[in-house]
Amino acid sequence: MTDLEQNRFNMVEQQIRTWDVLDQDVLDLLYQIKREEFVPVAYRFMAFADMEIPLEHGAVMLTPKMEARILQELAIKKTDKILEVGTGTGYMTALLAQLGAHVDSVEIVPELHAMAKINLQTQDITNVTLEQGDAAQGWPDHGPYDVIVLTASTPVLPEAFQQSLAPGGRLFAIVGEEPVMQAMLITCTAPGDYTSIHLFETSTAPLKNALQRERFHF
Template sequence: MINIEQTRFNMVEQQIRTWDVLDRKILDLLYKTKREEYVPAAYRSMAFMDMEIPLEHGAVMLTPKMEARIIQELHIKKSDNILEIGTGTGYMTALLAQLGAHVYSVEIESALLAAAKINLQVHDIHNVTLKHGDGAKGWPAHAPYDVIVLTASTPVLPDAFKNDLAPGGRLFAIVGEEPIMQATLINCIAPGKFHSAFLFETCTAPLKNAIQVEQFHF
């Protein structure tokens, strides 16, 4: 018989804390928000493993340590207006919503969006507006945002995302192409002024319809 809480403890202590996620508020949130309940039934036994979980249409659920690190790097405040591109199962959405004021989450795949809606309702997460659409090039409808998160990679990061940040806003994106991509944190210092920091190298599936690197032909 699997001890779920022991397995969750192992995930937090062995995967997440060792990846420099040490903020007590974030760690407590990971214990509180039951990740396995957001994982598709077919993969629920993998909910605590250090691996990406496949979703429909080529999307993936990021590794637990990646989810936790993203949340920590964004330093979310209770007053933050948040944009998430790629709702997936709604797990990251739930984490963001419990830390910020409101989350606008955009998902291109209607089946994923429907499942996320149920997951969030079941867990009484209500400060979220789910949108069906293509957010790969930006989603200005509710800008400016204090926080923007892209939950899949993009070969090129459109300027629209930076321009939709409020002063003091933070943007997390995984930028580049296989085999090496850069996890990037962009801060809006003042209107039109930004500071970019490369956090670590990684690799994950791209957003559907993400902007591609221009190919030069001779």
């Protein structure tokens, strides 16, 4: 086993599996899609580290265990139409594309949009539509979706995301503000009806132009 593959193995076994990510399809995918190919060159030495990787304009690449946990919680099916808010470098996009039918991914930062486009083309991942735009408060004219993933946090979760779910659809979002945020899984049980599960506490960078809490001034 090369050093690269040993590091990948350690990432899966020591970081991801120990965080209760046991779905074999997800674990296999982490060996198939090479994470280091999506990490900016300056940070490639951190590709398998248990830490967020800084990107352009305050964005981050989530930790490997967070990426894997999101995939497991969403239980993606081969028929699922997926919306990703925050393409970043395209790594999560690639993972989603391998599990689902098609991914619409929206990125507000032009440099990241361009980077993701190159990365996905290089990996020959074609069941993806990349858009440059602002979807922090919803992408309502393109649904409904079976799966929606917000790859950064939002202080308040806009109702537009729930409304974009198809019946049976699942939404992953990290909601709140520092120091403590809630990772949430929201399911559309029927048109207009939703259930919400708090998965775990965490903290990560917010979406640019995310919906803010109302502030009361006296």
